[in-house]
Amino acid sequence: xxFELPHEHRMLxxxxxxxxxxxxxxxEKTVLEREAAGQGHELTHEEHARIDVRxxxxxxxxxxxxxxxxxxxxxxxxxxxxxxxIGRTIVPYHLPPDSPNLRMLMLTAxxxxxxxxxxxxxxxxxxxxxxxxxxxxxxxxxxxxxxxERQGDEWVLNGRxxxxxRAADANFTIVMAATNxxxxxxxxxxxxxVDRGTPGFNVLRKIPMLGGHYTYEIALEDCRVSEGxxxxxxxxxxxxxxxxxSVRRVQMAAWCIGRAxxxxxxxxxxxxxxxxxGVPLSERQAIQWWIAEAATxxxxxxxxxxxxxxxxxxxxxxxxxxxxxKAYATEMAWEVIDRAMQTFGAxxxxxxxxxxxxxxxxxxMRVYEGPTEVHHWVVARNTLAGRA
Numbered sequence: 001x002x003f004e005l006p007h008e009h010r011m012l013x014x015x016x017x018x019x020x021x022x023x024x025x026x027x028e029k030t031v032l033e034r035e036a037a038g039q040g041h042e043l044t045h046e047e048h049a050r051i052d053v054r055x056x057x058x059x060x061x062x063x064x065x066x067x068x069x070x071x072x073x074x075x076x077x078x079x080x081x082x083x084x085x086i087g088r089t090i091v092p093y094h095l096p097p098d099s100p101n102l103r104m105l106m107l108t109a110x111x112x113x114x115x116x117x118x119x120x121x122x123x124x125x126x127x128x129x130x131x132x133x134x135x136x137x138x139x140x141x142x143x144x145x146x147x148x149e150r151q152g153d154e155w156v157l158n159g160r161x162x163x164x165x166r167a168a169d170a171n172f173t174i175v176m177a178a179t180n181x182x183x184x185x186x187x188x189x190x191x192x193x194v195d196r197g198t199p200g201f202n203v204l205r206k207i208p209m210l211g212g213h214y215t216y217e218i219a220l221e222d223c224r225v226s227e228g229x230x231x232x233x234x235x236x237x238x239x240x241x242x243x244x245x246s247v248r249r250v251q252m253a254a255w256c257i258g259r260a261x262x263x264x265x266x267x268x269x270x271x272x273x274x275x276x277x278g279v280p281l282s283e284r285q286a287i288q289w290w291i292a293e294a295a296t297x298x299x300x301x302x303x304x305x306x307x308x309x310x311x312x313x314x315x316x317x318x319x320x321x322x323x324x325x326k327a328y329a330t331e332m333a334w335e336v337i338d339r340a341m342q343t344f345g346a347x348x349x350x351x352x353x354x355x356x357x358x359x360x361x362x363x364x365m366r367v368y369e370g371p372t373e374v375h376h377w378v379v380a381r382n383t384l385a386g387r388a
Contacts, residue, residue, distance in 0.1 A: 003306040006078075009081065010081070012078065013084075013085055015060070019055060019060065020086060024051070024089040025088075027091045028089065032352065032353075032357060036351040040213075041092055042092060042212070056124070060095050065106075066122075069122045069123075070123065076250060076312045080250065080309050081254075085258060087254055087255030087257060088258040088259065090354045092213075096124040097122055097124065098128060099247055100130075102122070104231075104243070105118045105231075106118070112228060113231065126171040127169055128170050128171065129173040129174070130176075130244070131161035131164050132241065133164075135160055144177070146158065146159025146161065146177040147181065148192060154224050155224070156224055157222075157223040157225065158220050158221065159219075160217065161175070162215070162217040166216075172196065173193075175193075176190075176241060177189070177190060179234055185238045189241070190231075190233075190235055190236070191232055194223065198223060199224070200220060200222050202220075203216055203217075203218050204216075210364055246318060249325065249370070250308055252330070253301065253304075253329035254305060256330055256333035257333070259333050260298050260332060261298055262358070263337045263339075263355060264291065264294045264336060267287070267339070267340045271343060294336040301325065304324060304329075305325050307321060308324070317387070319382065320378070320383070323370075323376075323379050326369065327376055327379070330362060330372060337362060341356065
C-alpha cells in the first residue's frame, strides 16, 4: 500500500492549508468572542458568504463531486489531506458540498433527483441535512421506529428524529424510515428526500450543544412526499446510509488529526518559552513524554486513516477499519488537546485560546456518528468473527 499522495493532490492540500491560514484562522478571535458571549459558534451570513467567494475562487468547491457536474472527482484518500487541513481551525466552515450526503446522493439518486437536488447541491446552491437518529434509538440505526407507508402514489412519514445538524436551514433533508419493520436493516429501511416546508415536517426545537453548536429535533406527522422522493430502492436504504457514515467517519478522523496536530504544534512552540522553578517546560520529562506520545499517536492515526480511505477507494471492506479510526482518532485528539491545555496552565482554560473550543468539538465527535463504545463493539465483533 502506497499512501504517498500524487503531486497534484499534495499541491491541493497545501492550497487548502494556505486558505485555512489566511481566511479562517484570522476569524478565530471573533468566533471565540461570539461563543463566549453566548451568541453561538456559527459564522454570520456575511462572513460565510465572503469565505464562500474566496474558496470558490480558489477552486475548492465540489472537490469530490463528479466531473460531469463540475467537480474534481477526488477519491477519499486525498480528501483526508484536505480535511486534515480544515480540521486545524475551530472556525465552523466546510468546503461545499457536504461530502457524506454528496456520496449518498451519488450512489442512489435517479436522473430526476440528480437534476433537482444533486446538481444544485454540487454548485453550492443548496444545503442538506440527514435525519437518522431517534430518541431512544441511540447509536443503533437499525432500531429506528420512524415509519414510511405507501398510500397511492405518495409516501406518508411518521416519527421523531433528533440530533440533526442544519435541519432548520437545509433545503432538503434525507430522512431514514422503516418501510418494513420486520426486515429491519436487512431490507426494511428506506431513504426519502423531504423538501423544506413540506407539511408534516416540523422542526420542534433547536438544541444547544457544547461549544456553541446546535442540533435539532423534528417530528414527522403525516408528512406526505411523492413517489419520486424515494432515494434509491425501497427497503435498501441501510447500505448507502452506511457508506455515507463511513465517509463521514473518515472525514471526522481527519478533522481530529488536524486539531491534534495544531495542539501539538502549540505545545512545541510554547514549552521552551515558559519556565517553572527556573527550568523551561520543554526540559520537563512529563512535557517531553506528552509531546512524544502525541507525535506518535498522531502519526499512527494518520496512517490508519489513509488505509481506511484507501480501502474505500478500492472497493474493499472497510467497516472494521472505519470503526477503528472513528474511535481511535476522537480519543487520541481528546487526550492530546487536554494535555496541551494542561501545558498552557490557566491560559489553556480560557476562552481566548482555541484549545477549549477544539476540546468541545472533539468531545462532540466522540459521540457523533456512533460513540466510541459502539465502534469498539463493532471492532470486537468483526475480529471475533474473523472479518477484521
